[in-house]
Amino acid sequence: MIRVSKIAHATYDTPDLDQQTEYYTDILGLSLAAKEKDTVYLASTVDHHSVVLRKGAQANCVGLSFQIAPDADLGAFEKQVAAHGIQTTRKKDPEPSISEAVVFADPKGTTIEVFKRDAFFHQKFQRKGIVPHKLGHVAFHVADVKHITKFYCDVLGFRESDWMADFFSFLRCGPDHHTLNFMETGSNRHFHSAFELRDWGHMHEACDFLSLNGYKLLWGPGRHGIGHNLFAYHRAPNGLITETFAELDRVNEELGYFEPRPWHRDNPQRPKVWAKDPSASNLWGIMPGDEMMK
Ligand SMILES: [Fe+2]
Numbered sequence: 001m002i003r004v005s006k007i008a009h010a011t012y013d014t015p016d017l018d019q020q021t022e023y024y025t026d027i028l029g030l031s032l033a034a035k036e037k038d039t040v041y042l043a044s045t046v047d048h049h050s051v052v053l054r055k056g057a058q059a060n061c062v063g064l065s066f067q068i069a070p071d072a073d074l075g076a077f078e079k080q081v082a083a084h085g086i087q088t089t090r091k092k093d094p095e096p097s098i099s100e101a102v103v104f105a106d107p108k109g110t111t112i113e114v115f116k117r118d119a120f121f122h123q124k125f126q127r128k129g130i131v132p133h134k135l136g137h138v139a140f141h142v143a144d145v146k147h148i149t150k151f152y153c154d155v156l157g158f159r160e161s162d163w164m165a166d167f168f169s170f171l172r173c174g175p176d177h178h179t180l181n182f183m184e185t186g187s188n189r190h191f192h193s194a195f196e197l198r199d200w201g202h203m204h205e206a207c208d209f210l211s212l213n214g215y216k217l218l219w220g221p222g223r224h225g226i227g228h229n230l231f232a233y234h235r236a237p238n239g240l241i242t243e244t245f246a247e248l249d250r251v252n253e254e255l256g257y258f259e260p261r262p263w264h265r266d267n268p269q270r271p272k273v274w275a276k277d278p279s280a281s282n283l284w285g286i287m288p289g290d291e292m293m294k
Pocket of ligand 1: 137139192194243
């Protein structure tokens with residue numbers, strides 16, 4: 001099968017485009033790569049954009065874009081998707097830097113765009129704001145976790161990294177422990193979008209920077225059990241939750257285990273089903289407040 005190998009960007013509807021653009025540029029420290037009438041493209045990497053903001057009535061993550069390998073056949077990928085009875089469309093020049101994409105919807109209605117990156121943009125990392133390495137993962141509340149997990153594995157080639165009991169799945173499409181995660185809570189909506197920082201020192205700077213700019217943490221800093229990443233969550237001006245993280249587990253795909261770390265309890269640490277236990281959420285012990293689930 002042809003597997004997607006990287007998240008390229010996430011697309012969000014947001015009521016106040018200017019305010020949210022300012023948050024991404026001045027607070028998170030992404031570059032404003034392009035601006036059209038009601039759409040803004042933001043990036044921090046060799047990708048032209050990692051975040052797309054569109055003016056919309058309600059803040060929500062409405063789209064996810066993934067890359068397939070440069071030598072993969074986009075037409076064959078489209079056939080692979082269609083073989084599951086999924087309606088696809090082929091779009092020419094759908095966004096800046098993307099010449100052709102296969103577009104379809106996941107079972108909860110999020111638009112999925114799959115493409116091959118044929119040009120790099122070599123954008124400079126900013127000097128102001130938090131300045132993450134990249135968009136790392138997007139997490140969703142879902143009504144049916146088994147159904148959506150199977151969809152991403154069967155149609156896009158994701159792999160299951162870990163589960164928390166039977167209600168929270170963590171899926172990878174590359175070396176990072178998770179690029180998507182789905183928590184069954186009864187409704188389909190965005191949970192959080194996560195940006196990768198360098199290390200603990202960068203997390204520390206980011207928490208102080210957020211505080212100095214009026215952003216209070218919702219949960220963290222802590223270290224998740226599942227994925228073992230350092231984490232800190234805050235809310236963007238449009239109400240959506242942003243996670244900053246570092247030290248996420250990385251898998252050695254051929255050997256089937258995560259790179260060993262001193263904070264692992266299993267040695268080697270392999271994909272597994274974790275018990276619903278506070279340590280799966282935060283090895284350092286502090287649980288999230290109700291505000292995290294709003
Ligand atoms: Fe996360």
